[in-house]
Each structure stands twice: as structure tokens, then as C-alpha cells.
Amino acid sequence: MADLKTNILGINFNNPIFTAAGPTAANYEMLKRAQDGGAGGLVVKTISVEAAKVPIPNISNFNPNSLLNAELWSEVGYKEFIETELKKIRTLGLPVIASVGYSPQDLEILGKELNGSGLIEAVEFSIHYIDKDASNLRKTAVALKNNIDVPVFAKFSPGVSDLPLAVSMLDDVVDGYVAINSVGPALDFNAETRKSYLGSADGRGWLSGRAILPIGLHFVASIHKLSKKPIIGVGGVRTAEDVVKYLMVGASAVQVCSLSILKGQSVYGKLAKDLEKWMDAHNYPNIESLIGIFEPEQEKVQHFLYHGKQVLPTVDYNVCDNCGACVKICVHNALEIKDKLTLEKEICVRCGICTQVCPTHALEMKEG
Ligand SMILES: Cc1cc2nc3c(=O)[nH]c(=O)nc-3n(C[C@H](O)[C@H](O)[C@H](O)COP(=O)(O)O)c2cc1C
Numbered sequence: 001m002a003d004l005k006t007n008i009l010g011i012n013f014n015n016p017i018f019t020a021a022g023p024t025a026a027n028y029e030m031l032k033r034a035q036d037g038g039a040g041g042l043v044v045k046t047i048s049v050e051a052a053k054v055p056i057p058n059i060s061n062f063n064p065n066s067l068l069n070a071e072l073w074s075e076v077g078y079k080e081f082i083e084t085e086l087k088k089i090r091t092l093g094l095p096v097i098a099s100v101g102y103s104p105q106d107l108e109i110l111g112k113e114l115n116g117s118g119l120i121e122a123v124e125f126s127i128h129y130i131d132k133d134a135s136n137l138r139k140t141a142v143a144l145k146n147n148i149d150v151p152v153f154a155k156f157s158p159g160v161s162d163l164p165l166a167v168s169m170l171d172d173v174v175d176g177y178v179a180i181n182s183v184g185p186a187l188d189f190n191a192e193t194r195k196s197y198l199g200s201a202d203g204r205g206w207l208s209g210r211a212i213l214p215i216g217l218h219f220v221a222s223i224h225k226l227s228k229k230p231i232i233g234v235g236g237v238r239t240a241e242d243v244v245k246y247l248m249v250g251a252s253a254v255q256v257c258s259l260s261i262l263k264g265q266s267v268y269g270k271l272a273k274d275l276e277k278w279m280d281a282h283n284y285p286n287i288e289s290l291i292g293i294f295e296p297e298q299e300k301v302q303h304f305l306y307h308g309k310q311v312l313p314t315v316d317y318n319v320c321d322n323c324g325a326c327v328k329i330c331v332h333n334a335l336e337i338k339d340k341l342t343l344e345k346e347i348c349v350r351c352g353i354c355t356q357v358c359p360t361h362a363l364e365m366k367e368g
């Protein structure tokens, strides 16, 4: 059986599925449930010097697999949080990663408060609500690093416009990266009442869940290319294959937030079990064997619409059961089921989406 253990900066985790800073990591009770649900590591809700004044309502399930939220950070004062929650969270026995924000002044205070407490294995700082200018990011990282002796992770928000510059400014300060936080600002509302589902002043919130997986993968892959430091991937994990993808683009572990809100806190263990099965089926013996093996270079031979050799959807009739899913998705009407599935090559624009919706994997883009 595949070995799910992962080691990040000397910290041993039984599996690479962690909680993420969010409502399902807000206190001891939540993290106890996460531990019972099989999490390999406990990342705790963000604390700051000023407790958050959280608008209500603050989570909207606008889509079955994604969320909008305006939850901010912990509404509990940091001294109280450390004294009451963090001390109890420590007793759970899993590695604990605290989350702190936001300004250099905040991080200096919080670093000093947590330093030497023996309550955490590492700390991540969120850049979500600060100026993402690279020199400010550096100042923020330095303020935390200078005041704490556990490993420091920078948690990126996708709002970072120049990732190479941001990483170059942080890389000699931080010990690792977490990517990504939720995406936005973003807006949805009820057309009849003309009111947002969220209670924030402008109705806006932050997008998370399935919709942001490709952005998270892009960030982790890019950071992995720019830095040798360990990365924890977060954003849109829903299946074991999503975890595999994060590992393949360079993450050593993942965090899960929205899925645990939508499906409950047994998701961590379920993902870990499914990951083990996937690794066994694909002959990957351990987490290490998956990290960073994504092929960043696309095929050497690229294909261009109407220039040179073309790739086309090609049917494996041994597998096709004429379900018609590909026919429905093709907006060009290039597919038709007569006796069997047929393709009008002249109409097909080679977009490839039909190959991805086929439930039996009967379609593949091939030269033809
Ligand atoms: C309701 C909610 C509250 C969150 N609160 C925090 C937070 O306090 N600190 C933080 O760094 N990220 C916070 N996040 C972001 C998550 O940690 C995570 O980075 C993001 O949701 C992407 O992961 P997901 O797609 O698995 O949810 C929050 C997300 C949600 C949905």
C-alpha cells in the first residue's frame, strides 16, 4: 500500500490532507472533528491583533461545489484565542500550523506572542488584506520571521500581480509557501430582491471551491519553478485526483476548506483513502514520488487549427456506449449518432471538450 506520510521542513504528517484556515478550523471543537475525520495536519483559522468584525450572513453556496464568503479572520481576540483554543488544539496531537495576519506591526506582535509557546509546529501568514506590493510583502514576512522560531509560510492570494517578483522578495525570508487564498473580490446577488447573499458592506466576497482549482494549480506550479522551498497547495480540492495534481505541480501537501464546509469533516480521511487507492492503482509508492512530476513543457509537437497536422476526436468503438454526452456538448454539431458515433471533420474546430465529457473515455484527441 502507498505510503501517505509527508515530511515538510522536518515536520512529520501522517497524510498530506490538512485543514485550511476557515470556519472548519475556527476552534478546538472544529479541529477535533477534523482530526476524527482523518486530517493529516491542522491549519488553524487566521488570527490578527484586531479581532474581525465579521458581517453576517457571510457564506453563500452560489454553486454546488463553490462558495462566496465574506468571513474575514477570527472574531476572537488573539490573546484569548491562543490561551483557550490553541492550547486545547495542541492536545489533539497532530502537527499544528497557526495562521496570522496582516500588517508588519500585527505580525511582530503575533510572532512574539506565539514564539516559544510550544503550541505550533509552523505558522503561515496571509497576504489577503494587505497591499500586495512586493516590498511590503517582504517587510511583512521579515516582521514575522524576526519574531518567531518555527518555520514561516507565506500564504499567497491570487491577487499577486507579479509572482516572480513576489517570490524573489520573499524567498530568502520565508521557509515555504501556501497557495492560494480565495479569489476576488467577487459578487453574486438575488435578482428579485436586488440584494447580495452576503452581509458585507458592498455585497462582495471571495470565491473558493472547485471553480478555483486551476488557479491554485497555476500558482503552485509557478512557485515550484521559482523556488526550492516547500509548498502547500490549497484551492478547489474535491477529489483524490485533485490532490495528485497539486502534488504533481510541486506541493508537498494540500489544505481543504470549501469541501469540508459543503460535505463535512470526514472529507480529509476520505480524500486520504482515495489518494492511497489512486497511488496503488498507478504505482506511486509514496508522496515523494508524486511531487513535482508534472511535465511543464507541453508536447514538443504543438498543433494549430487549420495549420499543419490536425488532432481530432477519435472514437474507440469498443468503449463508446452511444450515450450522446459528446454530441450534446458540441456547439458546432460536429458529432452525430447514426448507427454509431460519427464526426464531421469539416465542421469540427478541434476544441477538445467532447473528449473530456465522455464518461467512458472513448474519445481521445489524436492526429488524423
Ligand atoms: C468561509 C471561508 C473563510 C475563510 N477564512 C480564511 C482565513 O481566515 N484565513 C485564510 O488565510 N484563508 C481563509 N479562507 C481561504 C481558505 O483557507 C482557502 O485558501 C480557500 O478557501 C481555497 O481553498 P478551498 O477551495 O478548499 O476552499 C477562507 C475560506 C472560506 C470559504
Ligand code: SF4
Residues within 6 Å of the ligand: 313, 329, 330, 331, 332, 333, 334, 335, 343, 347, 348, 349, 350, 351, 352, 353, 354, 355
Ligand atoms: S472537438 Fe469540439 S468541435 Fe470537434 S467534435 Fe469535439 S466538441 Fe465538437
Ligand code: SF4
Residues within 6 Å of the ligand: 315, 319, 320, 321, 322, 323, 324, 325, 326, 327, 341, 357, 358, 359, 360, 361, 362, 363
Ligand atoms: S460521450 Fe463517449 S460514450 Fe458517449 S457517445 Fe460520446 S464517445 Fe460515446
